[in-house]
Amino acid sequence: MKIDDHELISQVVRGDQRAFVILYERYSNRIYTLILHMIDDRMLAEEVLQETFLRLWSRAAQYTAERGSVVVWLLAIARYTALERLRFESHRPILSDGNEPTQLLENLPEPSSTSEEARWRSLYLAVQALPEEQRSVIELAYYQGLSQSEIADMLQIPLGTVKTRVHSGMMRLRHQWLEGENP
Amino acid sequence: MTQNNDPFIENIPAYVLGALSRTETAALKAHLETCRVCQAELAQFQQIGDGLLGAILPLQTAPAVVKGKLLERLEAKTAIKWRASGWGFRQLAFGVLTLLLISTNLIAFQQIRSLRQQQTQLVSQIEKNHTIVGMLAADTEMHPIDGEGFSGNLLLDREKNLSYLVVWNLPLPPEDSIYQIWLVSPEGDRIDAGSFRPETERPFTSAALLSSRNFTEFVGVEVTIEPLGGSDSPTGEKIMGVDY
Numbered sequence: 001m002k003i004d005d006h007e008l009i010s011q012v013v014r015g016d017q018r019a020f021v022i023l024y025e026r027y028s029n030r031i032y033t034l035i036l037h038m039i040d041d042r043m044l045a046e047e048v049l050q051e052t053f054l055r056l057w058s059r060a061a062q063y064t065a066e067r068g069s070v071v072v073w074l075l076a077i078a079r080y081t082a083l084e085r086l087r088f089e090s091h092r093p094i095l096s097d098g099n100e101p102t103q104l105l106e107n108l109p110e111p112s113s114t115s116e117e118a119r120w121r122s123l124y125l126a127v128q129a130l131p132e133e134q135r136s137v138i139e140l141a142y143y144q145g146l147s148q149s150e151i152a153d154m155l156q157i158p159l160g161t162v163k164t165r166v167h168s169g170m171m172r173l174r175h176q177w178l179e180g181e182n183p
Numbered sequence: 184m185t186q187n188n189d190p191f192i193e194n195i196p197a198y199v200l201g202a203l204s205r206t207e208t209a210a211l212k213a214h215l216e217t218c219r220v221c222q223a224e225l226a227q228f229q230q231i232g233d234g235l236l237g238a239i240l241p242l243q244t245a246p247a248v249v250k251g252k253l254l255e256r257l258e259a260k261t262a263i264k265w266r267a268s269g270w271g272f273r274q275l276a277f278g279v280l281t282l283l284l285i286s287t288n289l290i291a292f293q294q295i296r297s298l299r300q301q302q303t304q305l306v307s308q309i310e311k312n313h314t315i316v317g318m319l320a321a322d323t324e325m326h327p328i329d330g331e332g333f334s335g336n337l338l339l340d341r342e343k344n345l346s347y348l349v350v351w352n353l354p355l356p357p358e359d360s361i362y363q364i365w366l367v368s369p370e371g372d373r374i375d376a377g378s379f380r381p382e383t384e385r386p387f388t389s390a391a392l393l394s395s396r397n398f399t400e401f402v403g404v405e406v407t408i409e410p411l412g413g414s415d416s417p418t419g420e421k422i423m424g425v426d427y
Contacts, residue, residue: 015261017254017257017393018393018395020257021250021254021393021394021395022395024250024253024395025250025395026395028245028249028250029242029243029244029245030237030242031245032243032244032245032249033239033241033242033243034236034237034239036243037239042246046245046246046249046252049245049249049253050249050252050253050256053253054253054256054257054260057257057260058260068233071237072233072236072237075236075237076233076236078236079236083201116237117237119234119237120234120237120238120239121238121240123231123234123235123237123238124238124239124240127235127238138200138235141197141200141201141202142200142201142202142232142235143235145201146202147202147203147204148197148202148203148204149204151202163193163197166196166197166200166202167193167196167197169196170196170197170199170200170228170231171196173231174227174228174231177231177234178227178230178231
């Protein structure tokens with residue numbers, strides 16, 4: 001019988017390493033996929049994966065069911081940890097948004113009843129369907145942690161153009177993916 | 184409440200992506216405190232931000248060796264935490280003792296530190312042994328293990344899904360190696376179940392088998408010598424095996 005994620009988190013809070021191993025085996029591939037997408041270096045990605053789960057071990061008590069699913073919470077920790085590493089490697093300054101994942105995930109709506117993997121797949125397809133110029137700025141911001149100003153510098157285009165592309169791309173995702181799920 | 188939302192609402196998608204400047208972020212956060220329209224807009228776009236965490240294909244497989252390294256780091260972290268939580272009365276006694284010892288003999292101080300570390304390791308070992316003794320007292324299967332110069336048992340409680348290796352006189356592997364435990368499936372596949380080095384202070388070594396799967400899915404256990412950090416599959420010499 002599959003043990004519920006929330007129960008596993010409770011067991012991790014009590015120091016149960018077996019529950020920790022189950023969570024690792026359940027989600028390590030999905031989390032590794034995100035990290036490898038952000039950090040194109042397998043050795044670094046493996047280190048960040050370990051760091052993510054060590055943070056799960058030390059911060060499990062901070063998780064509450066109101067924050068949504070366990071896997072999304074773990075993915076947010078992984079993204080934050082990967083962005084820290086990217087900044088360290090590139091000697092870039094602090095986060096442009098400065099938000100810890102636990103802050104970002106407060107009041108996050110519960111996922112819909114459809115499975116998360118199916119929702120992620122449909123969002124992946126919606127992202128792939130974006131015009132290249134919109135997709136690239138969204139990816140640079142979200143997966144590389146660049147601010148709009150940094151993207152403008154990198155692509156050598158006006159800041160206003162970056163803002164327009166980010167906004168248009170996100171509005172298109174909202175229309176095609178979010179409103180498609182909840183018409 | 185009447186507010187001019189335009190400059191703020193336009194920034195919400197970039198905020199969710201973490202792409203605003205610090206000034207823009209601070210201004211938007213302050214505005215969000217009071218504006219319900221923008222709060223609702225944020226909730227919508229946060230779902231996209233949330234979804235982007237998993238919207239990546241194809242799914243990659245994390246190398247199996249990472250799990251072994253992670254569990255080693257977790258063991259180290261747990262031991263440090265235990266030592267830190269052991270303060271209190273002992274901190275006071277330790278402080279007084281330290282002052283006395285520093286003033287008299289630095290070598291003696293180092294010996295005390297060494298003893299404390301041994302004590303921590305001993306407590307950890309006692310906890311592990313308690314579990315093993317508990318298993319021996321219960322309705323637990325014991326499968327004998329024999330090797331060159333060593334012997335022991337595999338303890339298996341199918342109901343509680345607990346299993347330990349207890350081996351006497353196990354020699355140390357080379358400095359850059361560990362013993363890695365493998366669960367053997369009926370098809371002959373080997374699944375990682377943790378790694379260990381023998382206890383140097385005692386004639387016997389105990390190691391818990393770590394797996395999220397049920398031990399009844401497997402038919403045996405093997406132990407091989409592998410490089411530090413462990414391997415994805417057996418590569419070194421098999422030093423023991425047992426069918427159950």
